Amino acid sequence: MASKAVSDDRAPDAAPAAPPASVGAPASAAEPGAAQAGKYLTSSVAGAAKILVVGPLGVGKTTLIGTVSEIRPLSTEAMMTRAGARVDTGGERAKTTTTVALDFGRITIDDELVLYLFGTPGQQRFLPAWRDLAKGALGALALIDTRDLAASFGALGNLEDLDLPFAVAVNVFPGSPQHTEDDLRTALDLLPNTPLVACDARDAHSSVRALIALVRHLIDAATESS
Ligand SMILES: Nc1nc2c(ncn2[C@@H]2O[C@H](COP(=O)(O)OP(=O)(O)O)[C@@H](O)[C@H]2O)c(=O)[nH]1
Numbered sequence: 697m698a699s700k701a702v703s704d705d706r707a708p709d710a711a712p713a714a715p716p717a718s719v720g721a722p723a724s725a726a727e728p729g730a731a732q733a734g735k736y737l738t739s740s741v742a743g744a745a746k747i748l749v750v751g752p753l754g755v756g757k758t759t760l761i762g763t764v765s766e767i768r769p770l771s772t773e774a775m776m777t778r779a780g781a782r783v784d785t786g787g788e789r790a791k792t793t794t795t796v797a798l799d800f801g802r803i804t805i806d807d808e809l810v811l812y813l814f815g816t817p818g819q820q821r822f823l824p825a826w827r828d829l830a831k832g833a834l835g836a837l838a839l840i841d842t843r844d845l846a847a848s849f850g851a852l853g854n855l856e857d858l859d860l861p862f863a864v865a866v867n868v869f870p871g872s873p874q875h876t877e878d879d880l881r882t883a884l885d886l887l888p889n890t891p892l893v894a895c896d897a898r899d900a901h902s903s904v905r906a907l908i909a910l911v912r913h914l915i916d917a918a919t920e921s922s
């Protein structure tokens with residue numbers, strides 16, 4: 697069977713590609729980033745899920761949460777220190793700030809389900825901290841930068857250790873190498889049912905589609921185990 701390309705070949709700042717067929721956004725998905733419209737939860741919301749957004753430094757976690765959040769996202773960005781700059785280099789391109797504790801945002805999906813998004817600090821030395829953040833989480837969206845796949849191994853390994861279901865979103869950067877889905881799955885050692893989608897963290901619809909892929913995966917996993 698021919699492999700399906702995950703990375704797309706659009707120009708870096710072009711509109712995001714159409715989602716893979718399996719990850720179409722439902723027509724009723726909340727208008728992302730329409731954030732300021734939804735300061736308070738609507739009465740139709742029937743469920744809430746805590747979701748982690750994980751991945752290495754500079755992969756787009758803060759961007760994605762800021763893009764989709766209905767509330768002003770809490771972000772604990774701080775200027776990178778000179779001391780930190782020596783070690784906080786993994787995958788980072790010209791980044792002068794970094795998340796020192798967490799990012800937090802909220803998005804209502806389909807009017808009924810609200811996702812509370814917790815972005816973890818990307819640096820390897822913070823992995824123990826996000827193990828604490830994982831308490832009570834239903835799942836995680838793992839962001840990947842194909843320019844440095846190895847930088848994602850720590851976060852993916854932790855998700856597996858924690859037995860936290862996750863979806864992988866490939867955040868496309870200028871000059872990102874193109875990989876087939878099969879190659880990426882092999883390189884990241886993903887299970888066949890782990891969703892793998894392309895995403896642009898700067899684009900609300902694209903980011904929401906990635907979150908919906910995760911939610912569908914969580915629902916499938918819950919249905920199978922019940
Ligand atoms: N081209 C491109 N740039 C992105 C994307 N997502 C984030 N960025 C940029 O990458 C840099 C790091 O993103 P950030 O969200 O701070 O990464 P974090 O360390 O994972 O929170 C920022 O300058 C973003 O504007 C994306 O999907 N495409």
Ligand SMILES: [Mg+2]
Pocket residue numbers: 757758759794795799
């Ligand atoms: Mg950040």
